[in-house]
């Protein structure tokens with residue numbers, strides 16, 4: 001089969017080929033019933049049940065391909081989009097459009113320095129060596145700091161060489177740079193903080209807060225298919241974020257029940273055979289369900305059941 005020609009009539013969707021976002025994206029595609037078979041070593045996979053092809057790319061390259069309109073849709077981190085846009089500002093036709101926050105891959109791009117030592121604030125790194133994989137965001141951050149330090153509030157670059165911070169690129173294991181004497185500080189991603197603490201570092205400032213996002217090009221080849229895929233992905237994300245809670249409560253307590261579980265639009269209320277009682281069925285944020293169950297019990301609700309939502313289509 002001529003793979004390149006078979007891409008002609010297909011929407012192209014870029015997915016991280018490795019790293020932290022890879023497996024979660026595969027699970028998301030599975031949940032969205034996007035069926036494909038990826039041959040080993042091939043970075044393109046044709047989707048069997050939709051006019052779509054998946055392109056497996058490094059997360060850092062996805063904003064470039066989508067931004068130039070070569071690929072229609074993509075999943076990557078917001079940090080990667082901002083890093084790209086620092087170097088290649090969007091125009092009327094290029095650049096990416098954020099479609100959906102996917103609620104995973106949450107992390108912060110932070111300025112970090114050795115726990116032991118006299119560096120305590122980002123200004124202390126001015127004129128020193130900083131190592132990062134995010135050179136554009138780090139440059140932008142330190143140039144602004146340098147300008148403020150030298151009294152150039154309009155963002156003009158500092159002329160004094162002592163005020164010029166050196167930003168060096170490394171592709172991974174950034175946290176080793178201080179211990180190896182290559183850097184005074186680093187700019188790297190932090191989620192749990194374990195990597196940072198294990199390297200004897202502490203965070204002193206946040207450059208960007210990130211999560212995984214669905215992005216599209218400014219003029220996708222098939223906007224209707226983009227909407228369909230977006231709706232499917234959103235359905236899976238919502239299903240993961242919420243649980244379905246059902247319970248019985250006396251009708252006289254309906255107001256308090258609605259306050260505790262207002263639902264997405266409104267709770268579904270059904271009369272029970274037993275006079276004066278209703279059954280309520282409502283979506284609740286997964287992370288709040290224990291608290292909600294405590295409050296419902298205190299309000300007199302009984303037979304509280306919580307179930308997983310397999311998939312969903314809800315309004316905003």
Ligand SMILES: Nc1ncnc2c1ncn2[C@@H]1O[C@H](COP(=O)(O)OP(=O)(O)OP(=O)(O)O)[C@@H](O)[C@H]1O
Nearest residue numbers: 018019020021058059077079080105106107189191
């Ligand atoms: N610890 C983390 N927790 C949550 N999200 C993260 C974390 N590290 C990275 N990410 C997100 O995943 C994206 C890709 O980073 P990652 O380092 O996994 O990719 P990679 O460099 O392509 O892969 P690898 O590091 O395996 O070579 C980042 O831009 C960020 O949005």
Ligand SMILES: O=P(O)(O)OC[C@H]1O[C@H](OP(=O)(O)OP(=O)(O)O)[C@H](O)[C@@H]1O
Nearest residue numbers: 020172173189190191192193194195196
């Ligand atoms: O705060 P934590 O939960 O410890 O996560 C942060 C680490 O995760 C990422 O690296 P990853 O493990 O993906 O590998 P990499 O260093 O090769 O990019 C990031 O670059 C940090 O090193």
